[in-house]
Amino acid sequence: MTTLKERLRDDLTAAIKARDELRSSTIRLTLAAVTGAETAGKVKRELSDNEVLQVVRGEAKKRLDAATAFEAAGRTESAARERAEGVVLAEYLPTQLSDEELAAIVAAAVAESGASGPQAMGAVMKIVRPKVDGLAEGGRVAAAVKSALQK
Secondary structure, three states, rough: OOOOHHHHHHHHHHHHOOOOOOOHHHHHHHHHHHHHHHHHHOOOOOOOHHHHHHHHHHHHHHHHHHHHHHHHHHOHHHHHHHHHHHHHHOOOOOOOOHHHHHHHHHHHHHHHHHHOOOHHHHHHHHHHHHHHOOOOOOHHHHHHHHHHHHO
């Protein structure tokens, strides 16, 4: 089984051969971010697949934030480019949970903790977080927990 970093390198080679500028530049920047993370700190080290996934997730979030900023500034062409790069990076991320799946996990956590009311949000989040880590954004999780506790 190949690692995510190897897959990125292989896909970069394929994109360069296919002369796919968007894909090759996006993957190249992501690999540069991975290398930066590997050399950060005092000792250079090889990142695990989960750590590489975190870097890819961070790069995808940067693209989304940049696209939003470009849209607000009226630069639709730049925003479209950032969104297209985000689509390329999304191929390397695990599929996000649907709202129904997230609601079911949150409901089970609320029942497990016996929580009631918004003041118990921290206890429920402590149960939910490990189950949905990487499969749902933190804001979505917090909103789902909050709405479940207000019912």
